Amino acid sequence: MTTDEPPVISVEELKTYYEEDGFIWSSPPVKAVDGVSLDIHEGETIGLVGESGCGKTTLGRTILGLNNATDGTVTAAGTDVTELSGRERRRWQRRVGMVFQDPQESLNERMTVGEIIKEPLKTHDWPFLRVAVEDVDAEVKGSDVTPCRPDRAADITVRLRSDGTKVNVREGLPLTAEDLNLSVSRDGTTTVSVAVKRHKSELRRERAFELLEQVGLTEDHFYRYPHQFSGGQRQRIGIARALALEPDFLVLDEPVSALDVSVQARIINLLEDLQDELGLTYLFIAHDLSVVRHIADRVAVMYLGNIVELGPTREVYENPAHPYTVSLLSAIPGSGSPWEGGRVTLRGTPPSPRDPPAGCPFATRCPAKIRPDEWEFPERTWRALDELRVFFRTRARSERSATAALKSLVGLDAARESLTETVEELLAEHDLSPAAQSVIEEALEHARAGDDAAAAQRLREAFGSRCDEEHPSGYDEGPGRTSACLRHEPKYESAAEVIAAREDE
């Protein structure tokens, strides 16, 4: 893999939103992918990691044209594939494929393995043979053939020379020159007519046999049903199906997560062998970093619809730049990361992708959040103030009662009816200065008057951070490395240093 070459797929500012319109009431869209840029190079494996629901599958599916993009581009060979429809989109989908997480669910139990593998061949009416004619300008005719320039990867190359016509069939096709009927007519223009003598279904069966062998199964398996196979074998069937149309690029969506550990390694080895043999490019989706460590050349860490860190795998492991990556790595014992602190437990759950934070997507949970200089609070007090602000913001946006919202947010006793009392309880253990207390009192005044948005705004003005306001773009953190965290500005300490110091507080 070389990153000097132009990328085979270039994703720019891609957004994929799920719109859900109710009958009377429509909610904001789910911003599953919210501005992702990523170059994918030929022959490489990119590991795409992040918590469940952060948008990994949606990103993979949008690149493949299985989901519609809301905005942004996915460029391959100069074409924005998000704009394709109909036949053009199907043509793109022949060049790409997807392996799904759960081989139990993704295979149709009522179909034999042979039928499953042949399905994409049928859907796309395979074979579609690209025929190139060398030496002369010629028109190509035939029912399953399309003309192709000789310098492109042709399936059949016809050489029209004075010493006779020669035909070459590309390796990897279940065809030889003897299977073709070829006629050449020269009537002003040269016309080459190509007809395949064998029936399509026969060719497809042979292709399926070949695929079974490629994934470590045998021809005998062709006639069996998925339930007769183990989890690992079923995933091999899924891989064979994904390879049927000879794609260049595969999205592997958690391909080993549902398998036993001993089987995982074998499937990963198979994927690596196939990549070498067929020159494939992979986007390998996993929810944690341990799975992709050995297979990925580069790792992209995703959080709430954004790629927050991207870089060569080893370097990201050895020196994670983004606080989210630090926290993911801290959860893997023996990860080899120089992170020496304990496990960094993130607060709460990711915000709703319907209502992502205005600034940094990770700000609400970040263990290295930048704090304003005007106040000196211990980190636990900052967190309590953040929670209070999130509480008002949540309540301003929801119809839930104050007590229910606050209870779910901070786990307080539902019996406490009074707003003042609950806020006092939240802040009781914190030694706040009179100035800070008076800000909170002002916020409470707004809340008592029914204006929760103003309460949240008051707290944000006083205690908010740059992280709440600014959406960080990727900072260059070394060759091929980017990380979207404001802490990369030279005036700040690094995320890892801050997390270590705060853990000790």
Ligand SMILES: Nc1ncnc2c1ncn2[C@@H]1O[C@H](COP(=O)(O)OP(=O)(O)OP(=O)(O)O)[C@@H](O)[C@H]1O
């Ligand atoms: N068809 C859909 N309609 C509405 N929302 C959806 C749809 N598919 C996914 N989502 C939402 O989009 C967000 C991203 O989901 P996605 O499956 O892409 O994430 P993921 O990181 O792959 O998660 P997982 O690891 O659980 O598969 C989630 O909030 C999810 O609930």
